[in-house]
Amino acid sequence: MSPLLAEKQKHLTSKDSKGSLLQKMYALLGLILLSGVLSVMSPHFPSFQNILSISLQTAIIAILALGQTYVIISAGIDLSVGSVLALSGVISSQLLVEGVPVLPALIIGIVSGGILGLINGLAITKGNLPPFIVTLGMMGVARGIALVLTNGLPVSGLPDAFTRLGNDRLFYIPIPVLFLIVVAVVGHFVLRRTVFGRYVYAIGSNEEAARLSGIPTALHKTMIYTLCGMFAGLAGVLLSARLISAQPTAGTGYELDAIAAVVIGGASLMGGVGSIGGTVIGAFIMGVLRNGLNLLSVSPFWQQIAIGLVIVLAVYLDQLRRKKD
Amino acid sequence: MKKIWTLLLAAALVVGVLAGCSSESTLEKEEKAPAGDKVKIGLSVSTLNNPFFVSLKEGAEETAKKAGAELIVADAQDDNAKQLNDVEDLIQKNVDILLINPTDSKAVSTAVESANKADIPVITVDRESEGGKVLAHIASDNVAGGKMAGEFILEQLKNKGNIVELEGIPGTSAARDRGKGFHQAVDNKDGVKVVASQPANFNRDKGLTVMENILQSNKEIDAVFAHNDEMALGALQAIQAAKKEIVVVGFDATDDAVKSVKKGDLGATIAQKPEEIGKTGIKVAIQAAKGEKVDKFHPVELELIKK
Numbered sequence: 001m002s003p004l005l006a007e008k009q010k011h012l013t014s015k016d017s018k019g020s021l022l023q024k025m026y027a028l029l030g031l032i033l034l035s036g037v038l039s040v041m042s043p044h045f046p047s048f049q050n051i052l053s054i055s056l057q058t059a060i061i062a063i064l065a066l067g068q069t070y071v072i073i074s075a076g077i078d079l080s081v082g083s084v085l086a087l088s089g090v091i092s093s094q095l096l097v098e099g100v101p102v103l104p105a106l107i108i109g110i111v112s113g114g115i116l117g118l119i120n121g122l123a124i125t126k127g128n129l130p131p132f133i134v135t136l137g138m139m140g141v142a143r144g145i146a147l148v149l150t151n152g153l154p155v156s157g158l159p160d161a162f163t164r165l166g167n168d169r170l171f172y173i174p175i176p177v178l179f180l181i182v183v184a185v186v187g188h189f190v191l192r193r194t195v196f197g198r199y200v201y202a203i204g205s206n207e208e209a210a211r212l213s214g215i216p217t218a219l220h221k222t223m224i225y226t227l228c229g230m231f232a233g234l235a236g237v238l239l240s241a242r243l244i245s246a247q248p249t250a251g252t253g254y255e256l257d258a259i260a261a262v263v264i265g266g267a268s269l270m271g272g273v274g275s276i277g278g279t280v281i282g283a284f285i286m287g288v289l290r291n292g293l294n295l296l297s298v299s300p301f302w303q304q305i306a307i308g309l310v311i312v313l314a315v316y317l318d319q320l321r322r323k324k325d
Numbered sequence: 326m327k328k329i330w331t332l333l334l335a336a337a338l339v340v341g342v343l344a345g346c347s348s349e350s351t352l353e354k355e356e357k358a359p360a361g362d363k364v365k366i367g368l369s370v371s372t373l374n375n376p377f378f379v380s381l382k383e384g385a386e387e388t389a390k391k392a393g394a395e396l397i398v399a400d401a402q403d404d405n406a407k408q409l410n411d412v413e414d415l416i417q418k419n420v421d422i423l424l425i426n427p428t429d430s431k432a433v434s435t436a437v438e439s440a441n442k443a444d445i446p447v448i449t450v451d452r453e454s455e456g457g458k459v460l461a462h463i464a465s466d467n468v469a470g471g472k473m474a475g476e477f478i479l480e481q482l483k484n485k486g487n488i489v490e491l492e493g494i495p496g497t498s499a500a501r502d503r504g505k506g507f508h509q510a511v512d513n514k515d516g517v518k519v520v521a522s523q524p525a526n527f528n529r530d531k532g533l534t535v536m537e538n539i540l541q542s543n544k545e546i547d548a549v550f551a552h553n554d555e556m557a558l559g560a561l562q563a564i565q566a567a568k569k570e571i572v573v574v575g576f577d578a579t580d581d582a583v584k585s586v587k588k589g590d591l592g593a594t595i596a597q598k599p600e601e602i603g604k605t606g607i608k609v610a611i612q613a614a615k616g617e618k619v620d621k622f623h624p625v626e627l628e629l630i631k632k
Binding site for chain 1 (some may be wrong): 373397398399400402403404405406409410411413414415417418419429431432434435455456494495496497500501524
């Protein structure tokens with residue numbers, strides 16, 4: 001990389017860091033405030049058991065959202081993650097039922113998600129098609145394949161060694177939450193401390209400028225969608241373990257929750273802004289809100305209104321910040 | 326910065342206002358009803374986007390109100406993972422007993438086991454759980470209902486004709502069981518043929534479009550069996566638009582469907598009496614919470630509603 005380009009990258013990342021950090025702080029303040037209000041309103045909310053429960057409930061969506069973070073920072077969108085989650089879960093579960101050991105089945109589930117992401121990436125870069133259309137198509141294709149493979153029936157009879165991944169705890173912490181912590185830390189490192197991560201921001205800020213300055217944008221965009229697919233694959237495998245069965249209908253609408261988590265966490269749908277920490281906070285805001293409203297016995301219909309309002313509010317805050325910048 | 330804080334406070338207020346949208350605030354409830362005074366029942370419904378389950382919930386609410394029990398309802402929105410989360414939240418609320426209407430019999434096992442670990446008795450309604458310990462099950466038999474619908478169609482067609490089956494959401498136990506019962510009645514019958522079986526996801530709009538497509542490709546159709554009334558009513562719209570005379574049978578006996586039967590448009594619907602399922606669920610839950618012995622299975626009888 002030329003010294004000029006390196007300097008430009010550094011400037012881009014530091015500029016984003018300030019904006020993203022600010023937005024992340026707002027999101028974190030929002031989460032703290034929300035938790036405070038709910039703690040006052042429901043005596044059940046602040047218990048240690050409930051905090052663990054929220055973490056477990058949020059883990060799957062948060063993992064899905066981590067992959068979406070890379071895509072959104074690069075100014076793309078992936079609408080297929082919910083269906084990829086279902087298909088990956090189905091593939092790994094069917095292998096387990098056939099007697100394949102847990103680790104290979106787990107890896108194949110994640111890799112199958114990656115392959116679907118790779119197809120998305122290639123269609124976007126080589127086919128020069130809009131991400132919205134490509135991933136919308138994949139959403140249908142992946143869901144259809146999941147239904148074909150299972151004939152519409154859940155895959156059950158999964159081994160205990162596998163289902164423990166979704167339901168057991170290690171040092172009091174649910175295993176899916178540990179997975180979330182590990183992938184979030186690794187994801188943060190990749191995004192903030194590697195050349196690939198800097199390229200993700202550069203592509204999102206101005207793809208054409210990034211390409212002209214020597215960044216192989218097509219290759220990196222393909223890698224971004226592949227990575228997103230792998231995150232969806234991991235989420236699918238963990239969800240199957242948690243539900244003790246793989247459901248071909250699993251993950252319906254999860255793509256919207258994942259996008260919402262990323263946006264609430266401070267990423268911009270225009271690209272170039274966002275962070276892993278922000279996304280985790282965004283996912284937890286939604287998780288805390290759902291849990292809290294359940295504990296407050298709020299009507300399920302009103303709960304949907306609340307979550308919708310929070311998403312709009314988050315985007316409005318983002319717009320305010322942009323005006324100031 | 327001031328504006329940001331205002332917005333954050335507004336977000337917090339949204340939660341406060343919504344908490345007020347529940348029939349009465351939780352704090353009030355807890356003041357009014359000290360633990361042990363009032364039975365606290367959690368009800369996890371598979372979806373409230375379907376008139377059948379709305380009726381089930383209303384039946385439960387009505388009975389709980391009369392009995393002076395506190396009922397907390399959660400809507401799983403047809404999502405297995407959300408149902409598991411909802412059940413965990415109800416456990417956190419220290420409910421005395423849980424009524425679960427599973428989104429899926431297999432996937433709900435984890436939720437039932439969570440309740441078992443918390444020593445909260447579980448009663449399943451409408452669909453069973455394949456895992457965990459369940460105190461009682463309240464339902465009508467979906468397989469028997471499907472068979473009843475199939476037999477009615479055979480009677481109407483005088484054992485001769487082409488039938489279309491509109492299936493529910495692939496993979497759901499309701500779709501599986503109703504389809505199974507229907508095929509038990511109509512398969513291997515000379516002169517009767519199921520010419521198309523298509524999923525329409527329990528939705529009226531899907532029922533309409535799927536039926537329109539089937540009518541394009543199959544000219545000779547004599548009857549339709551839909552796994553629920555919403556799809557049946559959608560199919561009926563398509564049939565009426567095509568100006569055809571086809572016997573349509575639904576399942577659930579929703580208000581719209583019963584009106585349509587009385588009008589002579591819909592051929593018949595299978596009444597599962599969802600309100601009765603909800604009412605029975607609460608009655609059994611209260612008995613169990615008081616430590617009384619309850620039966621393992623409480624059947625709610627089916628009824629064929631025809632003109």
